[in-house]
Amino acid sequence: MKATELNALKAAEAINNQEVSATSFVEEIIDYCKELDNKKKIFSHLADEKALEQAAAVDQKVQGGFNLPLAGVPLVIADNYAFKGMPAAIASRTLQNYHPPFSAAAVEKLTGAGAVVIGKTIVGDMGLDTVAEKDKEGSLFKAPLYLAKGGAAAAAAGGCILSLESDSSGITRQTASRNGVFGLRPTPGRVSRFGLNLCCGSFDYPGFAAAHLGDLAVLLQASTGYDERDVMTAANRIQRDKFVYDNNPSRLKIGFFPSYLDFLDAEVADTYEKMHLLCRKIGFKTVDLKLGILQESLRAFYVISYAETSSTLSRFDGIRFGSAAESDDLEEYYFKTRRLTFGSEACRRSIIGTYLLSDENYGRYYKKALKVLNNTRRLFAEMLDKCDLLLMPLYKSASPIAGADFIQTYEENCLTAPVNMAGLPSLAFPGGFQVIAEPFGEEKLLALAENLSIVEEVTGSNSEKGEV
């Protein structure tokens, strides 16, 4: 059986049973990925030797009698995750020659479960959600927006390839859906983000993409847990470790937002309505809800994101890594270095973020945005009081607008960014939808999604599986 036709769980099973060796399996996958990469650039770094090294280690363990949940499963990680032994340029000249001296916690957990990191996927400038724009000096890759996240594409291409990415405004989930695979953003604090180069501390958290639901479940389970290097994960200690989900539709009530039909384009609106009817048909109870805060939340999201990013990117000052300029004057050195090595997205956020945080403007923008943030959280919590899950669209337009400017692209995130602001877990599935639960309610999401696996019947004509 061809490696790419298996799902991750089946692959792990085969490897644990020693029906096939991790080494040969991974080799096949890597060859496949090389072909893929030639057609459409997905990888920033494809590991040859390092992957086979890991696979050999897995083989040894398996032969020694260990049963690893993700034995030999190929894992791709976004370039903004640190992995010792692989470069992490994060699409910026600043980190062009940077090789992290440590590995990210989530990656360590997954490789500990047997996964093999076969490569790193492309991200936008500094891991920021980049827009389709003319290539600027600093950014190393040019790609249309929906490919700026290579992870989902990889997952879509090879059914057993699992993807670890970061989700800030929700573009990761949107990209997963557009590529015909599932995307998950767990509750902040569920998975350690130590080793993830985040720009906005309030919203950047790990996210996953996988072609099969069961694989997503194992991915989540393997990476969940307390990590002393990320204080936010302490919340895990009071949550259940074991990951069990209940499949009974009659036990779950789903919230819908009919008013959103007004601003969705025809295709998406049509599918959303069909989903509503389908859920009722399966046997879920549904309730109509209203949440009008999306536009306001979106704007507050970007104010906070820009402001925090400008501060977090200050560490790239050319003193410890990535110097490019020569100067006798310190101020000039900083200026030149950052101008030369920052891509356009990083530049824009740094400059505008600095403006937003300045003395005169702090009260007008950032402080107000924090109020909106609290309001968003409160309102979503009220929604979840009335039902168990929320079903919302992922984006407004079925096809992303090529050549859109950054404001237009931000507008597309009005259905995902507010969810991230509220700190809620969200599962995106093929067809342009997301299901949202209360904090640490991921199991409910997966239960629902299993029931909606027949969603392909409804939305099959929309998703372009395997092709972008």
Next chain:
Amino acid sequence: MAYEIVIGLEVHVELQTASKLFCSCPNSFVSEANKHTCPVCLGFPGALPRLNREAVKRALTASLALNCQIALTSYFDRKNYFYPDMPKGYQISQFFEPIGRYGHLDIEDDRGDLKRIRIGRVHMEEDAGKLVHSPSGDGAMVDYNRAGVPLVEIVTEPDLCSPGEARRYLEKLKAVLQYARVSDCKMEEGSLRCDANISLRPAGSKVLGNKTELKNMNSFKAVEQSLEHEIKRQRKILDNNEQVLSQTLRWNEESGTTIAMRGKLQAQDYRCFTDPELTPVCLTDEEVERAKTALPEMAEERALRFVKELGLPVYDAGVLTATRDLADYFESCLKHFNNPKTVSNWVMGELTALLNSAGQEIKGCRFSPKFMGELLEMIDEKVISGKIAKDVLDKSFKSGKAPHEVVKDEGLLQISDQSELETLVKKVIAGNPDSVESYRGGKKKVIGFLVGQVMQETKGKANPQVVNELLVKIIEENGK
């Protein structure tokens, strides 16, 4: 024209914790550069800070020792600015909500009256690295060993009125924080740093004049001197009817002058906002109460107790409570030998002299309170004489051997045995007929000389009192 002097002090104190504030790198001196570092304190992409709870405890103790109101919930904020010694491009500090506010410290003003200096805030923050000038002279190098070390910043209101008051404030602050075991407050080693803000205004005016900031003082004396210098400078300007420029001045110890550092025409905009990577610092009422009761007795209270309960003279109490280590040592000695005055004499006298000449501190002194007790007991039981005891102390201090061991090894036991001494006494009497005659003739004081001779014969080991008695007895006997 008479001017009022208005001074405020900003003091940074390094907390004596085992690790840094946001990572587990050691918080201790190391000579090799960039040894105590890790991705967190170096600001590598992907590294996250995690709070050292011990530092919070010390900051809480410091705030309580300075009589502050404690914020049960405080936050960490980012103070953004670029400088090579700041790895992240921002310093994690507490801008909006410090852990302690509205405290005070009482000092003596210039007339000797008690004056209250208000402390506006006490907050936690991380230290920056150090810039070291390159030996080849072509620039500076950065050492990040110190980056991330926990500090508390203590800011006074502009209540100080003279350089003398400023110096006394610093001395008091040091004593309080040392006693509270928050820090060893050594300015020369950098665990205490002080910046001063000073302005002058016409006497009676309610309006504050333009202030200047003074930096780079390395001792309390330097703080006092730099302030005196600045007062003269500002006075001259104001006398000429000119405006004092608001700026930062760097004190130069060698020349005794200041140099302008950078124009402080506008306060720097640090664009502070609460750090989203850290959770709020939460303290419970119980924790605060516990910290309050655990606050050690401060120097003054302790000195008062020494006077009242132990009957020590005020002077002694003052000397012994000057540092917490010395006061602790003294009280430990009392457990082994319960005569406060005697212990005080020996600690203040001989022991201190030995410590000074060896350049050592009382902390870690090998001559333990137990040894001190042993020594004083031996004197009390007349096993050795007071004079010999000094010798024993010296040898024990230097060798680390217990006093009784020293006495045994060197055979310094006091000779009090009558028969043994009689022989020697008779020898001395026989060898000094003139002195004996003088004594018999009425010069009683000559006995001292004869005692001395016996002491010499015994190399100081004879019990002088017994010797004296014997001499008198034998001379008078034979004189009949």
